Amino acid sequence: MGSWLPLLIILLAVALVIGPVMWLKPSGRDRRLASLRQRAAAAGMIVQMSALPESRGEGTAAVYIARWEDPRRLLTGWVLELQRMAHDMHFSGRWDWRNDRSAPEKAWQLLREMLAALPDDALGIHATQAGLGVQWREQTGDRGMDMLVTALEEFRPAIEDAIRQGARPDRSG
Incomplete structure (x- = not known):
């Protein structure tokens, strides 16, 4: 036994040490x-954590935010989030506004199209001072990330124009 003790x-x-x-x-x-x-x-993009x-x-869950091109005069502070179940009173199926604070109506059709382009584990769309973000559980991995990046690249510029306060009407035609 004495020879086993040092070992x-x-x-x-x-x-x-290793544990x-x-x-x-x-x-x-x-x-x-990571x-x-x-x-x-x-x-x-900016990644921030936000309450579910x-x-x-x-x-x-993480919110992946694409920065605004020009953050001046944007009507931000609204969140479109996933609800428990679909309902006709919701904005779009299972999606509705947090605290009844909605985006300007001019952006609604774009937002509905964006919702269809997001990964299945998306939880919300956030309009912050920094940019337009998607809250996402990150469970769909690289495939979900590709969908998220594509949706933000496609829709962020048009949504930014649609939520700009005091935008001048198009006089080109």
């Missing part, structure tokens, strides 16, 4: 999220 002490010491180091190692999920968020940063819609319970 047990050495193994215990190694375990005490916490392995615990700090990022999980596969953490690495995937990769998605790095892609967003490389595309010029009330219908989804407690917790947070």
Whole structure:
């Protein structure tokens, strides 16, 4: 037994050193999220955490925000979020405005089209001072990220024009 004691002490010491180091190692999920968020940063987006819609319970999810070209005179501060169930009174199927604060009507058709282009795990569309964002659970990974980037690139410019306060009417025709 006496010859085993030093070996047990050495193994215990190694375990005490390696254990916490392995615990700090990022999980596969953490690495995937970091990769998605790095892609967003490389595309010029901001990623912020935001509370889940009330219908989804407690917790947070990332909001991927595409910056406005010209943030002056935009009517922001509205959120279109996923609801528990579809209803005729909602803005669009299962989607409705948070706190009854809606986007200008001029943007509604664009928003409906954008909703159809988002990944299945999208939770909301946020119009902030910084830009137009999509709250997303990030479960659909790279495929969802591609859909999200495409939707924001396609719809953000037109939605930005539609929510601009005091925009001058088109006089070209």
